[in-house]
Amino acid sequence: xxxxxxxTGPVTSNLAARIGALGSLxxxxxxxxxxxxxxxxxxxxLLRVLPWLTGMLLSGGIYGAAPYFLGGERRLEPRFRSTIAxxxxxxxxxxxxxxxxxxxxxxxxxxxxxSLALVALAxxxxxxxxxxxxxxxxxxxxxxxPGANRVIFLEEFVFLPAFWLYHAAGVTIFxxxxxxxxxxxxxxxxxxxxxxxxxxxxxxxxxxxxxxxKRIISFGFRAQLSSxxxxxxxxxxxxxxxxxxxxxxxxxxxxxxxxxxxLRLPSLAxxxxxxxxxxxxxxxxxxxxxxxxIRKVGWVPLAMVVPxxxxxxxxxxxxxxxxxxxxxxxxxxxxxxxxxxxxWGIVSAFLYGVGRPGxxxxxxxxxxxxxVLLDVTLIPVFGVMGAAAASTAAYLTTTAVLVxxxxxxxxxxxxxxxxxxxxPTGDDGADPGSNATETVxxxxxxxxxxxxxx
Numbered sequence: 001x002x003x004x005x006x007x008t009g010p011v012t013s014n015l016a017a018r019i020g021a022l023g024s025l026x027x028x029x030x031x032x033x034x035x036x037x038x039x040x041x042x043x044x045x046l047l048r049v050l051p052w053l054t055g056m057l058l059s060g061g062i063y064g065a066a067p068y069f070l071g072g073e074r075r076l077e078p079r080f081r082s083t084i085a086x087x088x089x090x091x092x093x094x095x096x097x098x099x100x101x102x103x104x105x106x107x108x109x110x111x112x113x114x115s116l117a118l119v120a121l122a123x124x125x126x127x128x129x130x131x132x133x134x135x136x137x138x139x140x141x142x143x144x145x146p147g148a149n150r151v152i153f154l155e156e157f158v159f160l161p162a163f164w165l166y167h168a169a170g171v172t173i174f175x176x177x178x179x180x181x182x183x184x185x186x187x188x189x190x191x192x193x194x195x196x197x198x199x200x201x202x203x204x205x206x207x208x209x210x211x212x213x214k215r216i217i218s219f220g221f222r223a224q225l226s227s228x229x230x231x232x233x234x235x236x237x238x239x240x241x242x243x244x245x246x247x248x249x250x251x252x253x254x255x256x257x258x259x260x261x262x263l264r265l266p267s268l269a270x271x272x273x274x275x276x277x278x279x280x281x282x283x284x285x286x287x288x289x290x291x292x293x294i295r296k297v298g299w300v301p302l303a304m305v306v307p308x309x310x311x312x313x314x315x316x317x318x319x320x321x322x323x324x325x326x327x328x329x330x331x332x333x334x335x336x337x338x339x340x341x342x343x344w345g346i347v348s349a350f351l352y353g354v355g356r357p358g359x360x361x362x363x364x365x366x367x368x369x370x371x372v373l374l375d376v377t378l379i380p381v382f383g384v385m386g387a388a389a390a391s392t393a394a395y396l397t398t399t400a401v402l403v404x405x406x407x408x409x410x411x412x413x414x415x416x417x418x419x420x421x422x423x424p425t426g427d428d429g430a431d432p433g434s435n436a437t438e439t440v441x442x443x444x445x446x447x448x449x450x451x452x453x454x
Contacts, residue, residue, distance in 0.1 A: 010145050015269035017149035022258075022265065024157040026319070029255065031164065033320050036173045038251030039113070042242055044177050045254045046110055049238060051122055051181075054102075055095040055130040060087050060213075061220020063137045064357065069216055070141030071279040078205045079212055081138070086208035087216065088134035095126035110242060114174055122178050128185030135192030138201065143276050147195045151188055158184035219357070240375045245383050253384040255320055256327035257391075259312055260334035263301040267345025270297060274346065278353020287410045290350040298342040305335045330388035337392030340399035347402040359405045367398030 032040045056063065062084055069080045099106075100123050107119040132155060139148035163180030167173065196202075238257075242250040270293065278286040312331045316324050351360040371394040378386025 010273045011269050014145060014149055014152070014272050015265060017152040018265045018269055020153045021156040022262070024153070024160055025258065028156070028160045028163065029258065030319055031160070032173070032177070033251070033255075033324070035167065038248035038323060040173055041251035041254055042247035042249075043111065043114070043174060045238055045250065046242060047122055047125075047177055047181060050106065050110065051095075051099060051125040052129045052133075054099050055092065055126045055133070058095045058098060059091040059130055059134070059220075060217040062087050062091070062216065063133050063220075064352065065216045065220030066134065066137035067141035067143075067276050068219060068279055068352070068355075070138060071143070071276045077212070078203075079207070079209045080216070081201055082205035083208040083212045083216060084134065084138060085202075087213055088131055092127040092130040095130055096123045099123040099126045113247075118175055118178060121175075122181075124182050125178070125185060128182060128189055132185050132189040132192065135189055135196060138196055139192065140272065141276060142196075142199065142201070144195070144199055145273065147192065147199070148272070150195070151192045154188040154191060155184065158187045162187075240379055241384060241387050244379050249384055252324055252327045253330060253387055255316060255324050256330035256384065256388065257334060259308070259316060259327070259331045260338055262308055263304055263335060263338040264341045264345075266297060266300050267341040267343075269345075270342075271345035271349040274349040275352050278350050281353070283354045283409070286350055286354050290346055290406065291410070293346045294343055298346060301342045302339045305339050309335055326384070330384045333385065333388035333392050337395035340396065344395075344399045344402055347406045350406060351402075354409070356405075356409070359409075360402070363398050363401035363405060366401045367394035370394040370397045 029041055029044065032044045036043070066084050069075075069084070100120055103120045103123070104116060107114065107116045111119050132151065136148050136151040136155075139145070139151065159180045162183040163176050166176040166179050166183075171179065238250060238254060241253050274289070274293065278289065281289065309332050312328050312335075316327050316331065320327070348360055348363075351357065371390055374390030374393055375387060378390050380386075382389070
């Protein structure tokens with residue numbers, strides 16, 4: 001109760017939405033596990049991850065850029081709103097075409113038990129997930145955190161009744177998974193964009209602007225690089241486990257990973273709420289705010305490690321069945337790596353908010369290098385335990401580099417940063433001075449990393 005009393009209302013509500021989403025995802029995984037066993041869970045995981053990754057790669061980075069351009073003084077330019085929506089629509093259609101083109105390869109390497117037609121049908125979830133994630137990011141940036149929380153909850157919750165209804169109607173498990181994912185996404189994105197419309201998101205927005213789209217994508221690329229690396233850090237091991245040791249082992253590992261990620265719920269909620277907060281503050285104010293939050297709640301995930309490790313021993317087999325007893329030990333290893341996620345969530349939001357997404361990318365990239373090297377070395381020998389050890393090393397490496405960057409910025413040794421983008425002054429939305437002022441390149445962050453003492 002003392003911890004909860006320190007959390008602000010927005011963080012608590014976002015945490016509640018994430019707990020509800022995780023509970024829904026757990027319920028869906030249990031249902032799929034009892035129908036299709038570990039292989040069914042493996043297919044469910046990959047059908048959720050791969051289309052989302054395809055859409056994110058082609059989205060122009062709007063998931064990370066939308067909160068930035070809808071906050072602070074940048075919100076005074078209404079064409080950012082219509083431009084973000086246009087980018088989402090275009091990238092969604094491009095994502096569908098890309099998925100259809102690569103579906104034979106996806107079918108061969110990841111879904112040999114599924115028909116090519118069913119894998120191709122999953123293309124629709126690329127489009128729906130792009131619009132769903134963009135709607136959530138726009139709600140975060142307004143800020144309309146209750147609307148964003150609704151999307152976080154619904155995107156996992158709606159799949160459960162949809163899948164159950166399709167399966168009860170006689171649809172076999174894998175088509176029911178694809179249709180359930182598409183239905184859940186459609187319901188969620190419709191709710192998100194209708195709420196944005198009612199909030200006046202498009203009021204006075206005008207037509208989309210190509211110059212503004214370039215600025216959004218320029219910033220979004222740097223932000224997206226962090227998102228892609230974060231996704232690869234968290235889910236590349238899924239792909240490698242599935243490819244090397246098979247779908248049953250992937251199902252076991254996915255259960256262990258989802259359970260361990262309970263530790264990330266507080267940090268994800270804090271990260272989500274603090275990002276737009278930092279974007280509204282000066283760098284000096286953001287440093288002070290970040291330090292306060294680290295002292296308040298940075299230690300919470302560490303305190304949760306032992307209770308969750310004890311619970312995993314009896315909870316995982318009880319929920320999923322005896323076949324999933326093998327998920328307990330990998331869950332223990334993953335809990336160690338995620339113990340520092342509280343600090344990670346705060347510092348990551350800080351770097352985004354002060355306009356240094358490249359620094360975040362470098363930190364996450366260091367973890368990704370660790371993931372790739374250890375995954376290909378350990379998984380063939382140790383299976384899911386090797387994947388857990390690789391992920392733990394990656395999580396700890398990422399947290400250490402993030403702290404290094406934060407300490408460097410807080411001590412004033414990181415150099416000046418142009419906080420935020422200037423508002424466009426031309427009639428077409430172009431910024432005559434953008435070449436001189438919008439300078440937060442990834443190369444500068446690399447130079448900073450090379451200059452760090454020790």
